[in-house]
Amino acid sequence: MPDTTRRADSLPGNRYGNRPTMKDVAARAGVGLKTVSRVVNGEPGVTPDTERRVQEAIEALGFRRNDSARVLRKGRTASIGLVLEDLADPFYGPLSRAVEEVARAHGALLINGSSAEDPEREQELALALCARRVDGLVVIPAGDDHRYLEPEIRAGVATVFVDRPAGRIDADVVLSDNYGGARDGVAHLIAHGHRRIGFIGDMPRIHTAAERLRGYRAAMEDAGIPVEDAWMSLGATNPERVRRAAEEMLSGPAPVTAIFTGNNRVTVTVIRVLAEQSRHVALVGFDDIELADLLQPGVTVVAQDAAALGRTAAERLFRQLDSGRVAPERIELPTRLITRGSGELPPAD
Amino acid sequence: MPDTTRRADSLPGNRYGNRPTMKDVAARAGVGLKTVSRVVNGEPGVTPDTERRVQEAIEALGFRRNDSARVLRKGRTASIGLVLEDLADPFYGPLSRAVEEVARAHGALLINGSSAEDPEREQELALALCARRVDGLVVIPAGDDHRYLEPEIRAGVATVFVDRPAGRIDADVVLSDNYGGARDGVAHLIAHGHRRIGFIGDMPRIHTAAERLRGYRAAMEDAGIPVEDAWMSLGATNPERVRRAAEEMLSGPAPVTAIFTGNNRVTVTVIRVLAEQSRHVALVGFDDIELADLLQPGVTVVAQDAAALGRTAAERLFRQLDSGRVAPERIELPTRLITRGSGELPPAD
DNA sequence: TAGAGCCTGGACAACGTTGTCAGATGCGCG
DNA sequence: CGCGCATCTGACAACGTTGTCCAGGCTCTA
DSSP states (O other): OTTTTHHHHTOGGGOTTOOOOHHHHHHHHTSOHHHHHHHHTTOSOOOHHHHHHHHHHHHHHTOOOOHHHHHHHHSOOSEEEEEESOTTSTTHHHHHHHHHHHHHHTTOEEEEEEOTTOHHHHHHHHHHHHHTTOSEEEEOOSSSOOGGGHHHHHTTOEEEEESSOOSSSOOEEEEEOHHHHHHHHHHHHHHTTOOSEEEEOOOTTSHHHHHHHHHHHHHHHHTTOOOOGGGEEOOOOSHHHHHHHHHHHTSSSSOOSEEEESSHHHHHHHHHHHHHOSSOOEEEEESOOTTGGGSSSBOEEEEOOHHHHHHHHHHHHHHHHHHOOOOOOEEEEOOEEEOOBTTSOOOOO | OTTTSHHHHTOGGGOTTOOOOHHHHHHHHTSOHHHHHHHHTTOSOOOHHHHHHHHHHHHHHTOOOOHHHHHHHHSOOSEEEEEESOTTSTTHHHHHHHHHHHHHHTTOEEEEEEOTTOHHHHHHHHHHHHHTTOSEEEEOOSSSOOGGGHHHHHTTOEEEEESSOOSSSOOEEEEEOHHHHHHHHHHHHHHTTOOSEEEEOOOTTSHHHHHHHHHHHHHHHHTTOOOOGGGEEOOOOSHHHHHHHHHHHTSSSSOOSEEEESSHHHHHHHHHHHHHOSSOOEEEEESOOTTGGGSSSBOEEEEOOHHHHHHHHHHHHHHHHHHOOOOOOEEEEOOEEEOOBTTSOOOOO
16 A cells, blocks of 8 residues: 555655644545544444554554644634633743642633733734634723623633622622632731721722722721821732832831731732831731741731632533523632731830 | 635525634625735735725625634644643743733743643643644743654644743743742741741652752752751642641741742742741742732842743743754743842741 | 726534434334 | 444634635826
8 A cells, every 4th residue: 555655654755733634544444534523532333453454543643633623613702711810920830720720621622811910912912812713701891891792701701700799780609708818917917906907909999909909998997097198098009019019107206116018029028128127017918928927927818719719600601501500609719818927016105 | 706705695594603704705796705805915916906895795794704714724823832830820821921912922822721830631632732833832831751743843833831841851941040039039938046947848759849859968068057847838738738848847846047948839838827826937949929018027038030930941842843943942030039138037046 | 997806704624523314124013 | 133222532613803815986197
């Protein structure tokens, strides 16, 4: 059979991207195209002898099924997309990993992309994933208008939002109890005698930031403490601004005696600032941070379970895929106050 | 034109996955199929008026190009794959993000998967990515035999290994100077008067672990210090084993006065153990860790630049794609010793 | 006004796979 | 020995897109 192997033997100058196809395998094995397909997919109705010949041809040619063609034919891609803010952020790593594990359990691959907190980039990414026909989409919103996803959802792309709710559309969302967690954290400080408590957080246009701020206000109000503007810093997006905000709160005639920080990045920066201060200032941070227990004092935090967020969202997504669309739901996961010392410091008035 | 919109208007019961195609758009806009393709791809040769009609139809139907079909036709997917150990590990987050940024700059998406340090899963993942016809592959090896990738590489899949070299095949690799970094770190301890220095690292079958161990031995030998078996713990894969290893080294008649740790996970565990000890033990760790500067004492580390590893690898990959295959290269990035206190403690003999 | 040349638009095949369906082969039984 | 049935195999169309190529209409010039 000199010419059944023609193509493989004469890869023209090893030209780029010339891969064997099922047709080539069929030719080499001396069987029909569909028989190869059957073998590759483990479908019944192939005699052991034929199967062996096909397997040998596959081996010899280094054939690998082209999933693009398969997807085109079958409709499903067995892959889901994840749009998050920044993979380098220690909060999103575990979340992404959890989504991946659930996907894997369902035989799907995860494609993820970082929006860098840019709504435009979020949309661009999400739509690129849809163009690749992911079966589902897990989105950590950067923007606040997700109507651009409506055609996709209508077309059957399962969609779940995590960490922050979708904007202007009705969709599944899984989030932490940001409001309650922040309220508890601030109440904890109040219970330890603080009254002048600072809040440093992200821009309130971000849902989580707004909710945590709301929790702060609620705790203060519950305790009958009027909040002064000078105690609050919103939109602290980079370390320099956080640093300045903290330093301002800690100076002046009536400095704050405790600070509540709105996310892990802010917390880390504030820890640095406090380490430089001679005074002891209490601190409770939203989000747990690694090694928080080894610092002096240990850092008291309101911890959310990033992995649980991811897992819950992914499971919800596959439920959508398995049983068709159901009414959108809002799932809220509890937070946990972990006391380690910094939140139990008394006011240093 | 009642029946040009037939399909869109009568989505049969909104059946799953029924999406408009270019054909539908063409029908609705009253133009030919190829004209729609031209508009979608921004190709020239369409009058403004026609283009407007097509755009309107696209908008109205919520059309989104099916990239699977596009890939099938064009051969390139504009996506690359990344196989790493665990996204939740703070070392890989920034690496992955760096790869993503380079990919984005080249208009490509990143698909990544975690091998969980399991060679079989690594292979499964890498081949799944190849079946999806990624243009290139960045692999952080878990296994030590990558011949399974030979057909893929021959077929034109650009491949770069990171952090550890490929096994049994000749391919591009980007790594840190693990040997030199470890040697420098240990030499640093020796320079501060230590002679009984412990080493706790991963299983030596992992290339980085073996290299760092080699660096440790070299530094000791350079200083004329014979290494005792009791000072070395390999295969410390989980916190319990690390803890036990550290405790053993620190007990007995002639305990080590300093420890060199082989990666960030080990370092963190050892820090915990040392925090419980009354004695002061010097410590230098491989890999930087967050907040290392705020601990008492600050943790001296041999830092590698995860982002630079990822960036370099991805750039190398796209060079392969742009200019065809070139001779495989081995790129080694320097490490940096960051002194913060723990590595400068004198021996507490 | 006719011819040449340009520009726009569309018909058609092909990419590699899978679902459908019908044909071929072999077997057992009457 | 012949028929029916079960089992195995392969031809063909279709998935949605893009590249090729040609047709038709337009403008411009001689």
